[in-house]
Amino acid sequence: MKIKKFEAETLQGALAKVKKDFGPNAVILQTKRFKKGSFLGLFGKEMTEVTAGIDINIERQSQQQSSIQQDSFIKNMSSQPTADYIKPSEIFDKYNKIEDLTLKNEVLLRELNEGKILVNPSFKPLKDGVIASPVSLKNGMGKIQKLLINNGVEENLVYRTLQNLNSQLNEQQINNKSFLEHYLYDYIAELIQVSGPIKVQKGTVKVIAFIGATGVGKTTTIAKLAAKLSLMEGHSVVMVSADTYRIAADMQLKKYGEIMGIPVEIVLTPLDFKKVINKHIDKDIILFDTAGRSPRNRQHLTELKNFLEAYSPIEVHLVMSAVTKYYDALSIINNFGLVPIHRILFTKLDETKNYGLLLNLSVNTGGIPISYLSTGQTVPDDIEVANSKTISRLVVKGDFETWIKLKD
Numbered sequence: 398m399k400i401k402k403f404e405a406e407t408l409q410g411a412l413a414k415v416k417k418d419f420g421p422n423a424v425i426l427q428t429k430r431f432k433k434g435s436f437l438g439l440f441g442k443e444m445t446e447v448t449a450g451i452d453i454n455i456e457r458q459s460q461q462q463s464s465i466q467q468d469s470f471i472k473n474m475s476s477q478p479t480a481d482y483i484k485p486s487e488i489f490d491k492y493n494k495i496e497d498l499t500l501k502n503e504v505l506l507r508e509l510n511e512g513k514i515l516v517n518p519s520f521k522p523l524k525d526g527v528i529a530s531p532v533s534l535k536n537g538m539g540k541i542q543k544l545l546i547n548n549g550v551e552e553n554l555v556y557r558t559l560q561n562l563n564s565q566l567n568e569q570q571i572n573n574k575s576f577l578e579h580y581l582y583d584y585i586a587e588l589i590q591v592s593g594p595i596k597v598q599k600g601t602v603k604v605i606a607f608i609g610a611t612g613v614g615k616t617t618t619i620a621k622l623a624a625k626l627s628l629m630e631g632h633s634v635v636m637v638s639a640d641t642y643r644i645a646a647d648m649q650l651k652k653y654g655e656i657m658g659i660p661v662e663i664v665l666t667p668l669d670f671k672k673v674i675n676k677h678i679d680k681d682i683i684l685f686d687t688a689g690r691s692p693r694n695r696q697h698l699t700e701l702k703n704f705l706e707a708y709s710p711i712e713v714h715l716v717m718s719a720v721t722k723y724y725d726a727l728s729i730i731n732n733f734g735l736v737p738i739h740r741i742l743f744t745k746l747d748e749t750k751n752y753g754l755l756l757n758l759s760v761n762t763g764g765i766p767i768s769y770l771s772t773g774q775t776v777p778d779d780i781e782v783a784n785s786k787t788i789s790r791l792v793v794k795g796d797f798e799t800w801i802k803l804k805d
Contacts (some may be wrong), residue, residue, distance in 0.1 A: 402451040404433070411447040419451040422625070457603070467707070479624055482701035533562055537571040541581070546679055548795055549753025551723055554760060578793065586789040589759045592740050592766035594782045595622070597632055597681050604674060604683045604708055608701060610732060611689030614744040614771060616640065618716060619684045622654040622775030632681040637662045637673055639704060640688040650686055651774065661782050667707040674708050685711070696737045714740040720749045723757050724785055740768035743783075747773045752791040759788075
């Protein structure tokens with residue numbers, strides 16, 4: 398595989414360079430933001446760096462067919478993170494398409510098997526959820542594979558995890574249940590990116606928007622956060638709703654506001670939203686409840702984008718149900734990528750026993766951190782600041798009930 402780094406001022410510009418050099422069969426391996434020409438991290442120009450790769454054989458074919466494929470865009474946009482990948486602060490603001498590479502990157506698997514990429518040990522590709530004829534696979538690794546797949550971890554990530562654990566542990570450690578469980582907790586926790594709680598700077602209003610598909614629980618989630626931030630932490634909070642599509646959605650937020658003594662504003666246009674922010678500029682936090690949008694409706698997403706451009710900066714949390722299928726989740730992130738996504742907030746953790754999605758997205762979205770976990774319908778109790786070790790335990794054991802009891 399031929400690997401090269403491309404730099405540009407924007408992600409779109411870097412991808413254009415990838416397209417020009419590697420064509421439509423390029424694989425995006427890593428994306429990061431950095432400051433070029435800076436002194437001690439200051440005064441530099443912010444740039445985007447994209448690391449891309451292409452199979453040498455495919456590259457030769459592409460060169461022969463370049464005139465035919467001139468208008469094609471990069472089809473493979475899902476990261477193949479390595480153990481030392483760098484978290485970009487934001488990568489989903491300007492691009493057209495992302496496609497998951499799970500079970501599709503035959504080039505990488507072939508090179509692993511042929512020894513072109515130095516990995517110890519090497520494995521055969523996954524087939525029907527089982528590793529076929531593994532080379533130097535230590536006794537006991539099969540149970541780790543089964544555990545991760547059963548808990549919803551996507552196959553390519555399972556493959557890389559087995560690859561690393563097999564090289565790091567001996568058979569005695571692998572077959573020591575207590576040791577392996579805690580080692581796996583720590584290993585997975587290192588992969589999960591979390592943002593910590595909402596941070597407030599006194600004297601500066603913080604505007605936070607919650608976006609997502611219809612029915613994921615944005616309104617209830619905002620009410621929980623408002624209660625915690627206002628009643629428990631003492632911050633001045635305002636709730637704003639632009640959800641006039643659902644029947645009585647704004648009334649639901651107003652009811653919560655009346656009960657908690659928190660102001661609620663209803664806005665119909667981006668200009669209304671800007672006026673409301675200026676009206677409450679002396680507050681600590683403004684929580685913005687956007688209307689639930691279909692991630693496939695371009696017009697609705699454009700309307701959402703216009704709201705989010707009414708004020709800057711706005712911290713955007715994508716609210717996603719934990720029961721969402723992995724490929725659907727990637728599609729949602731891709732389509733909502735029309736607007737910047739700074740955090741992912743998971744809801745409905747009480748409605749599933751498979752939590753692999755949380756790990757999958759933390760690894761395969763370029764490092765978008767997880768902010769909060771919503772665990773039920775009760776306001777304000779059923780929401781927690783995301784913790785990497787908690788998520789790791791849920792991914793490995795799926796024991797939601799045990800976690801809730803320990804939390805209480």
